[in-house]
Amino acid sequence: MIKSWRDRFEQHYVVPEKKISLDEILEEAQEAYLGWLAASLTAFHGHFSEDQVDNLDRIFQGESRIRAIAKDCYDYAINGRFRLAKDGQEHEQMNDDWVCLAILVRSARPGIEEFNLVVRGRPIGVPAKLEQLLLHAQIRALLDFSTVPEFDEDSVPTFFSQPITGYLTLKEIALLGQMSERAVRNAAQPTAADRLRTRKEKTQTVVDADEALRWLKGRRGFIASRAD
Structure with a gap:
């Protein structure tokens, strides 16, 4: 994870004692994705329509994927469950999933803050819980690299690679x-x-x-x- 991103969110947005439910995360992941699509359209065209958002979603096919990745993030960050990659192909796919989530989380807030977005009849807020969850997963990985023998670079997505301080x-x-x-x-x-x-x-x-x-x-x- 980019250090500047972590520093900014850890300092300004993270509330460690905040409890986060899976339902909240799944809902926020969906809204962040739709908000990101709408903000991108607005940034380039000055406006967006529901049809444009739906068309862009059909191209990316990302709504169900981002919810699935967010669930995996919750299972790891909060519940400590992590599926290890069994081969190089699975390792690459898992890394792609985590990077996809990270890109959304890093880029969603600026567009949502800039534009007053309502998508599918719902006002879109910044993905504060998803931001905290992703940071939570990174910190758990920092602990696991030092304490879980199976947690190594061959079986864990490259996304989690970071200096291991111990x-x-x-x-x-x-x-x-x-x-x-x-x-x-x-x-x-x-x-x-x-x-x-x-x-x-x-x-x-x-x-x-x-x-x-x-x-x-x-x-x-x-x-x-x-x-x-």
Whole structure:
């Protein structure tokens, strides 16, 4: 994932304790896709019609695909379920799916914010939940590369490739646990019952991956990853 994209969304739009349901994600993925089509038409032609959106959708055949990919993203980010690629062709297809979702998420917000879009009778809002979910999946991958033996570059989409630090920040742990960063900081205090052990990485407070996984397993909002 592009670092500038992550930095911007992590700083301005992500609320770690926000709970997200699968139904919300599927609905938002569909609306983001339709909004992206309508915004693209408006940007180039100054307007759009429902017929134009439908025609463009028929060309891309993307509505059902983006919902399916969003479901896979939810299954991994929230429920920890990940299907490993069995061969090179499947690896490439899985990567294409994740990149497709990422392109939509990265590009949908500017057009939706710029134009007042109503598609199929529904006002289109920015895909804030989908943005957070995609970041959630990236952070889970950062943890899994360090703690799940089956999680490697041969079986996991290239989309998830990132520098493996072996640690997580407190905000990353908060997002994975679907809790506030303040709650994570409180858990790192010496008097905490199940203390989260931290250390300093230069000027940053971090938690080693194994310790992060140990602590997260005791939180209600976290399900440990398992590869299928």
